[in-house]
Amino acid sequence: MTYTVFVDGQEGTTGLKIFDYLSAIPNIEVLRIDADKRKDAEERSKLLNEADLVFLCLPDSAAKESAALVKNDKTKIINTSTAFRTDKDWTFGLPEIKKQRELLRTATRVTVPGCHATGFILTVRPLIDAGILSKDYPITCYSVTGYSGAGRSGIEEYENSSLSLAAAKQLNVPRHYALKGDHKHIPEMLLYSGLQHEPLFTPIKANYAQGIAMTIPLLSRLLPKKASARQVHEVLAAYYESERFVRVMPFDSEAYLDGGQFKITECNDTNRVEIFVFGQNDHINIIARYDNLGKGSSGAAIQNMNLMLGFEEEGGLVW
Structure with missing residues (x-):
């Protein structure tokens, strides 16, 4: 059976990447909108209601407007923006969390997790479910990401060849942001x-295109039963042992480092998340690395589409 798919927001970073994925998946007919009609509500409404499945690759307000234009019970929607991520009427698109995959197979409204949230939730949720981490633990975390995570504006900022020397120097060092604790992924x-x-x-933005490392430090003395780094690793490894796209790497993985330094971009151009656990004495360091344009965005959207349409979950994806 062939399904029709429409990407609303086809010119953005996420939309373009989704088009790349769709080209490798059989039984998909992509509906396209003429460039001069992208803001024509009537034309967009026609395509939104004609499609079997729609990807919304739009800013929050525009995504809400497009979702409201769907007036039938047939069209399934996958949203890639922050809009709807905490809405109880939308299914959160992280299949690797227990029982979530079953919900996604029958869902008609799915919202893709944010790139930073993906690594955080995949790391923390299993530890809380297992009682290794208490729900009131005072978690701190930081995430280093390539500039493509900021979308087209981030890419244009960093790849602007006409920048002054002073402006270019500012882009050559990592930059912390959302310092008031108001990042849109926190909810x-x-x-x-x-x-x-x-x-x-x-969150920290750096001068490379893509790849993300979400780091969560824990103190063993503050954990229930003072769980060790090895115990944390065992819980995560057991939770994801049957998952194709989430790999828990060997404990204290010195062999995967580069002279003791972590390599952020090793999962680029894949839909894979690799979780590392390092630890000594009271200190535990967990790092999840993945492609912010893959499992952190467009790859996750395609994985959810596959589940919603009854395809093989890994179809068109690289792991």
């Missing part, structure tokens, strides 16, 4: 991790 990080309190989250 979903809180809701789907199982925590009782918001994490203290610091």
Whole structure:
């Protein structure tokens, strides 16, 4: 059976990447809108209601407007923006969380997790479910990401060859942002991790295109039963042992480092998440690495589409 798919927001970073994925998946007919009609509500409404499945690759307000234009019971929607991520009427698109895959197979409204939230939830949720991490643990975390995570504006900023020397120098060093603790991914990080309190989250943007490392440090003495780094690793490894796209790497994985230094971009151009656990004495360091344009965005959208349409979950994806 052939399904019709429409990407609303086809010119953005996420939309373009989704088109690349769709080209490798059989039984998909992609509906396209003429460039001069992209803001024509009537034409967009026609395509939104004609499609079997729609990807919304739009800013929050525009995504809400497009979702409201769907007036039938047939069209399934996958949203890639922050809109709807904590909406109880939408299914959160992270299949690797227990029982979530079953919900996604029958869902008609799915919202893709944010890139930072993906690594955070995949790391924290299993530890809370297992009682290794208490729900009121005062979690801090930081995430280093390539500039493509900021979308087209981020890419244009960093790849602008006409920048002054002073401006270019500012882009050559990592830059912390959302320092007031108001990053837009925090609500979903809180809701789907199982925590009782918001994490203290610091995102960091750096001068490379793509790849993300979400780091969560823990102190053994503050954990229930003072769980060790090895015990944390065992819980995560057991939770994901049957998952194709989430791999828990060998404990204290010195062999995967580069002279003791972590390699952020090793999962680029895949839909894979690799979780590392390092630890010594009281200190535990967990790092999840993945492609912010893959499992952190467009790849996750395609994985959800496959589940919603009854395809093989890994179809068109690289692991």
